[in-house]
Amino acid sequence: MGSITLNGVSKAFGETNVIRDVNLTIEERDFVVFVGPSGSGKSTLLRLVAGLEDVTSGRIEIDGRDVTATPPARRNLAMVFQSYALYPHMSVRNNMAFGLKMAKEDKAVIEQKVNEAARILELTDYLDRRPAALSGGQRQRVAIGRAIVRDPTAFLFDEPLSNLDAALRVQMRLEIARLHQALGATTVYVTHDQIEAMTLANRIVVLRDGVAEQVGSPLALYHHPVNRFVAGFIGSPTMNFLPATLGAADDNGVSAWVGDTEVPVAVDASGHEEGEAVTLGIRPEHLLTSGDSGLPTLSGEVQVFERLGGITYIYLRLSDGEVLTVEAPGDIAVKVGDRRSVGIDGINCHLFAPDGQTLPALRRHPLATE
Amino acid sequence: MAISRERLVGVGATSPSVVMLLLWMVVPLGMTIWFSLHRYLLLQPGSYTLVGLENYAYFLQDPAFLNALWNTLVLVGSVLIITVVFGVAIALLLNQPFWGQGIARILAISPFFIMPTASGLIWKNLLMDPNSGFISWAMKSLSLEPIVWFSNWPLLSIILIVAWRWLPFATLILLTALQSLDEEQREAAQMDGARPIPYFLYIILPHLARAITVVVLIEMIFLLVVFAEIFVTTSGGPGSESTNLAFMIYKQALLQFDVGGASAGGVIAVVLANIIAIFLVRLIGKNLDEE
Numbered sequence A: 001m002g003s004i005t006l007n008g009v010s011k012a013f014g015e016t017n018v019i020r021d022v023n024l025t026i027e028e029r030d031f032v033v034f035v036g037p038s039g040s041g042k043s044t045l046l047r048l049v050a051g052l053e054d055v056t057s058g059r060i061e062i063d064g065r066d067v068t069a070t071p072p073a074r075r076n077l078a079m080v081f082q083s084y085a086l087y088p089h090m091s092v093r094n095n096m097a098f099g100l101k102m103a104k105e106d107k108a109v110i111e112q113k114v115n116e117a118a119r120i121l122e123l124t125d126y127l128d129r130r131p132a133a134l135s136g137g138q139r140q141r142v143a144i145g146r147a148i149v150r151d152p153t154a155f156l157f158d159e160p161l162s163n164l165d166a167a168l169r170v171q172m173r174l175e176i177a178r179l180h181q182a183l184g185a186t187t188v189y190v191t192h193d194q195i196e197a198m199t200l201a202n203r204i205v206v207l208r209d210g211v212a213e214q215v216g217s218p219l220a221l222y223h224h225p226v227n228r229f230v231a232g233f234i235g236s237p238t239m240n241f242l243p244a245t246l247g248a249a250d251d252n253g254v255s256a257w258v259g260d261t262e263v264p265v266a267v268d269a270s271g272h273e274e275g276e277a278v279t280l281g282i283r284p285e286h287l288l289t290s291g292d293s294g295l296p297t298l299s300g301e302v303q304v305f306e307r308l309g310g311i312t313y314i315y316l317r318l319s320d321g322e323v324l325t326v327e328a329p330g331d332i333a334v335k336v337g338d339r340r341s342v343g344i345d346g347i348n349c350h351l352f353a354p355d356g357q358t359l360p361a362l363r364r365h366p367l368a369t370e
Numbered sequence B: 001m002a003i004s005r006e007r008l009v010g011v012g013a014t015s016p017s018v019v020m021l022l023l024w025m026v027v028p029l030g031m032t033i034w035f036s037l038h039r040y041l042l043l044q045p046g047s048y049t050l051v052g053l054e055n056y057a058y059f060l061q062d063p064a065f066l067n068a069l070w071n072t073l074v075l076v077g078s079v080l081i082i083t084v085v086f087g088v089a090i091a092l093l094l095n096q097p098f099w100g101q102g103i104a105r106i107l108a109i110s111p112f113f114i115m116p117t118a119s120g121l122i123w124k125n126l127l128m129d130p131n132s133g134f135i136s137w138a139m140k141s142l143s144l145e146p147i148v149w150f151s152n153w154p155l156l157s158i159i160l161i162v163a164w165r166w167l168p169f170a171t172l173i174l175l176t177a178l179q180s181l182d183e184e185q186r187e188a189a190q191m192d193g194a195r196p197i198p199y200f201l202y203i204i205l206p207h208l209a210r211a212i213t214v215v216v217l218i219e220m221i222f223l224l225v226v227f228a229e230i231f232v233t234t235s236g237g238p239g240s241e242s243t244n245l246a247f248m249i250y251k252q253a254l255l256q257f258d259v260g261g262a263s264a265g266g267v268i269a270v271v272l273a274n275i276i277a278i279f280l281v282r283l284i285g286k287n288l289d290e291e
């Protein structure tokens, strides 16, 4: 119970194509997160699944049943909206019970389900309050409660935590993870937030302009992004991209020249010429600030640095004007204007062809399951 | 010192308007009360004597008073019900997207800008006239007996005319309220499987409660003193079948030339209006406190 299949789903509003040919299989108990920049169609895709929008073409199946033309109420999905969309004039109890009442569920059953959901979400003391008399986090829990009581095939969340403050967001994020573990229900979740995506999902869908650029586990996306867009989108701070030139290739990969520095990268460069212009990508956390590691180095002038306590971000301006973000230990000695070298390990580097596609890695990262 | 200075400026700045307002209210009210305590007949200019509460006793004991009071309540109540019920219905329709929506909205609102006297006359001569009126023509074309509105159904006629004028007002306020209904709430209800009727009952109606309260309170203020529509159509008749309190007071003063009695009626009307207002505010004003 709880698989969702999207088959060539497209959606256009008038002339604009908002979702283009998305194919996606969501397995039972999956926690799938849609991420992407603003306007990339995350909400629209979720609303297509919910039935709040009609597809322009393609097919949507839930548990193998074609629901493309089924109205939202009969898809047996529950949605948690960004604004919570609680009914302001109803008590918490009635908010949660509304869907069941509409389904003409037995009174005693409703009572029991609402109480159970309230217990799970620690809302028991607030059942008779109006939403206006609740804090943001409590309202969010009511919205989730309203979804839980209906015992849906799948939960749909559209940026549910974006209205909460940072501390509460962390707490609710854990709460949602806990709920997913406890209930084991299929969940589709839209977010802007890197950390939510990485921590909650077992599969992430990265959307750009309505196209699913990559679908995979969080670590697969982190370690093996299929193109430069995904590489830049996953991970924070974002990956550094440096212009490079392809050098000689052998069985262990290919060397990439960044200025005068030769970096051996373990990727398959077949189909690419020596001397071709590519882009080398390396994450800030993979650049090494500790002195003589024997690795190739890049050097530049410290432009700015940010101390976050545990770590320090250093922004190095390289000789060709590129700015490199480097993650360094929190207690590193650094001054603006310093010249510094950072070690660059080819094992953590990605190479992107001019069209943005990643050159395939020769070895998969051990944690990067599909 | 600073505070009292500030206060002084504040008092100084507001006092002209407060004084104006007081004069505006207190002088007519005071004069009315003053007249109501005197025997003051326009036909006997010489006699002007203090009679205490005699005018009140006379007015309250007049069988026409209870009749006028009843007519007033029926008029106010019916118009409120008609405007709220149809106002909600029309607002719901106008809130649907359709071609020519903007024009339709303006058309629906426009009756409110027509003077009561003018609308009374239009209804009387163009629509409800038993011989040449549109309604009679329509009924005759359906080979029905035309209704002699103002003779046979005087109060109903007045109610229709007044309701026609106030319906747009109610519609406008309710439509504005409808448009403020959160889109995600509608979708949440849709996901919850609410069909149109439960959706209306459980989501829309509670959402409109506040707007309905406002409509009722504002309309009531004006409906208690309906005059022009009666004046130009039935003149309170036949007999006193369509005489409300406002019209009865007018008759007392200017048809029977009894200023003292009319003033007493005016004071009684003010008191009654306040009683009804307090009652209504208590009853539905609760909606305003909620949320």
Ligand SMILES: Nc1ncnc2c1ncn2[C@@H]1O[C@H](COP(=O)(O)OP(=O)(O)OP(=O)(O)O)[C@@H](O)[C@H]1O
Pocket (backbone or CB within 6 Å): A013, A018, A036, A037, A038, A039, A040, A041, A042, A043, A044, A045, A192
């Ligand atoms: N009802 C609509 N009519 C026309 N265009 C729409 C409609 N809804 C969304 N769009 C367009 O579709 C695109 C995708 O919108 P969508 O809301 O799915 O983006 P999103 O990824 O959820 O963005 P955000 O992160 O800002 O919420 C946008 O360009 C938006 O303007």
Ligand SMILES: [Mg+2]
Pocket (backbone or CB within 6 Å): A042, A043, A044
């Ligand atoms: Mg969105």
